[in-house]
Amino acid sequence: MSATSYIERYQSIANELPGYNLPWLNAVRQLASGSFEATGFPSPREEEWKYTNVTALEKKLFAPSSISTPSTIDKEWLETHVLADTWTLVMVDGYFDSKLSDLVGLTDKVIATGIAEALQSHPDRVKALLGTTLEKESHGFLAFNTAYFSDGAFIEIPANVKLQKPLQILHISTRNEALANTRSLVGLGRNAEAKLIETFIGLPNISYLTAAVTEIHLAENAVLDHYKLQVETDKAYHFGGVYVKQDKTSHFYQHNLSFGGLLARNEIHAELATAAECEMNGLFLAKNRQHVDNHTLIHHVEPHGISRETYRGVLADRARGVFQGRIVVHPQAQKTSAEMNNRNLLLSEDAEIDAKPQLEILADDVKCSHGVAVGQLAAESIFYLVSRGVDRETAKNMLTFAFANEMVEKIGLDSLRNKVQDHLLNIFPQTGIRRDWL
Amino acid sequence: MLKIENLHVRVEDKPILKGISLHIKPGEVHAIMGPNGSGKSTLSHVLAGRDGYEVTAGTVIYKGKNLLDMPPEERAREGVFLAFQYPVEIPGVSNVYLLKAALNAVRKHRGLPELDAFDFLQMIKAKTKLVEMDEKFLYRAVNEGFSGGEKKRNEILQMAVLEPSLCILDETDSGLDIDALKIVSDGVNSLRSADRSFILVTHYQRLLDYIKPDQVHVLAQGRIVKTGDASLALELEERGYGWIDQTMGEAA
Structure with missing residues (x-):
């Protein structure tokens, strides 16, 4: 139809x-x-x-x-x-x-x-x-x-x-x-x-x-x-x-x-x-009713490959996020080294994340790991900033920005990194963070 | 500066502080000593306004105002500073950024304009020398990957920048080697002034070799059981906290 x-x-x-x-x-x-x-x-x-x-x-x-x-x-x-x-x-x-x-x-x-x-x-x-x-x-x-x-x-x-x-x-x-x-x-x-x-x-x-x-x-x-x-x-x-x-x-x-x-x-x-290297870094931000889905897949089909995958998500309001990360190590792909990590920050009770890491390892001599975490901002970090005179809202926004910015800092291209930081500051305008301080 | 009267504090349902009274005048340095679990850290956290502590009785008056009514950020802006026993690592927030945000919040509260970038940098650089800190630490994430000594120096740096009136040092000496202890102490001593007071919370006497207190209070089981001058600390060092338990036993 x-x-x-x-x-x-x-x-x-x-x-x-x-x-x-x-x-x-x-x-x-x-x-x-x-x-x-x-x-x-x-x-x-x-x-x-x-x-x-x-x-x-x-x-x-x-x-x-x-x-x-x-x-x-x-x-x-x-x-x-x-x-x-x-x-x-x-x-x-x-x-x-x-x-x-x-x-x-x-x-x-x-x-x-x-x-x-x-x-x-x-x-x-x-x-x-x-x-x-x-x-x-x-x-x-x-x-x-x-x-x-x-x-x-x-x-x-x-x-x-x-x-x-x-x-x-x-x-x-x-x-x-x-x-x-x-x-x-x-x-x-x-x-x-x-x-x-x-x-x-x-x-x-x-x-x-x-x-x-x-x-x-x-x-x-x-x-x-x-x-x-x-x-x-x-x-x-x-x-x-x-x-x-x-x-x-x-x-x-x-x-x-x-x-x-x-x-x-x-x-x-x-x-x-053989011996190829792949790095996948991801940052996804969503607020209001946005829905963002990240689907990654890495096939190691030959030996000695290296893959490093790091994804972070920040979800506010009623936003929904998805991280599906799959790594397949094929039988011939001995000595593969694969790492996957995904951390997600939920800023509201109504925000949601579905995080699904999948490792399928069909070779026996490999080094693979994965980790997924979903959480809120740490109370002790908020208190630390607040105890220095920063108000609570700003403290939370600073920590959120910092969480996302750690991924942005990985961008080697200066002009793009600056542009992405501008976008980040526009998305969370209440960060209390000023461009000239970064 | 600070008047604590009959302070009772509970954590969950457990009474921790059971009637603390303490008067600190401007310029004075008070040491609070005591065995583990005596309530030393609770006292510093309650003064800084950390969540999770319930004040069930008593008052804390700071510069004539009810300190307990203020949210923690307001206490900080009014000049209360807590140097943490375990400074928190904040990946992604640079030291210099936190210093700038904190200083501007404090200056705004005091009716002062923001420092421009040049003046701020000059000031910060001068303060890093005070704690013998390499300037490159300014651009690193707050406390991330810092050694124990570097974290404690960083606390003193923040203190030096914010110029508080009441400095609470929560076991700042713990985990420091002699060199680091000396640097931290020198930093603190250089900040001593007639209108700035200090509370040194410590388990050991050795910090007091470097920072001379005006008064020493011994805290045990949530009460101040002994108050004296600097010599009390030496006596404690010699006789151990068991001596206090004995004294308390006799009193009971």
Whole structure:
């Protein structure tokens, strides 16, 4: 019923979808469309979606934007979200906008463009990457995304190239009731190094759906720092998945910062080959009636892999949070070292968290640990601050900020760290914390 | 400065303090000694306003005001400072940030403007020298990963910055080696003044080798059982707390 309505809407713009003239891509899209038609969006009956109900999407029926009706974007507003000293790829309502993007000075060895454009200029490169990280994945959102992505970023960094500046993909939604459905592909060759920031924002007060899937392939010894900053509007629905395939001795450092959205689901999945390293850091903040779900999955499929996962959540008012962290150590993956930690702070009696760590260890010579904690602010810490003259409310806010800020401090990129701290201070304006003191 | 009259305090249903009276004049240093479980720490916590203590009788008048009516932050702003026996680690809040927030809260209460960044930093740097603390500690999270001695020095640093009128040191000497004890004591001594009073809560006499008290009170089973000058501490050291129990036994 509902899936059908989305499918109908897309059929009317099928000829606008990138690569519609490429038989191989059409086949991929048709398969996905069939799968989406059969399942619809994920349902809470599915184990991996147990805590997050997206049936509202089916009632809302967000409409895909058309590329033929470009939005005008206030440059000043946009600038506040662009990180200094980066190359930027801007997506507006699901379409790459080359005019708003800035790739000046980027070496021509690197391909960085929209996927629609890449399908024309480098169709074989797109074909080589598309879907390669999704072999173990299946759910309605992914099928939906594959069937109907309107555009996305295509970034390929060849072997031995180290990017001098970070790349930022800015996903912007500008229309009420609209849907932005993007697929981004990122490939790093052997020994390549890059920093990539994906920022998700929307114009104030609008309601919309973001469905963004990023596939990342890291060849041997490649190093990628990936930051996801999700600051959608408080009426937005966000599905954002990042799927990573790591060849041997590659490094993937991920920071998942999820602050916005009425309902947000972040998936970060990685598969590690021999001696690959993966770090996943997450911070999620929610208040009022926000719902934020973080679903992480790490497959150790070969020996000597290292994964470190640290997630923190702060939930206020009637907000609801989910942390599902799964680590699978496959039988061949001896000498794996995996650590997972999740701590959650509940600021109100009505706030809720479902925290579910899962370790599946099928090899016998491994070092794995996990820990989960849910709690309130410590009374002795509050008293300590209060006994120094700080009022109780400020003391609580300071401690909350500190709890979150410890994750923010892990961000190695100064410009992003400052921006994230600004967001943090905006979300909890009563922290009594002043920007210039930090 | 401080007048405690007939103070009775319960924790849950257990009476801990059973009628404490204590008068402290400006500029005086009073030592409160006693065996474990005598109620020393309870007294310091009640004065600082910690939750979980029920005052069942008695009064505490501080600078003419009812101290027990004030929430802890107001006590701090009025000039009461508790140096904790176990200073709390606050990951994510830097020392300098806490100092600034606390100092501004106190200054605001006193009708003073906030210090600008330059004056604040100058002041803080001067105070760190007082406790022989490396400036890099200012930018570290409050007490996180500090050694026992560093934590206690940090308490004295906060005290020096906030310039309280009544300083309560709760077993500040516990867990300190001789060098750290000397640094902490020097810090305290440099803060002594005609309008600032101290309560030193301690189990051992050795702190009093460095900070000379005007009066020594011996607390046992929730009561002050003996009061004397500095020589009382030496006598206690020599004869042990068993001697007090004996005295009490005789009195009973």
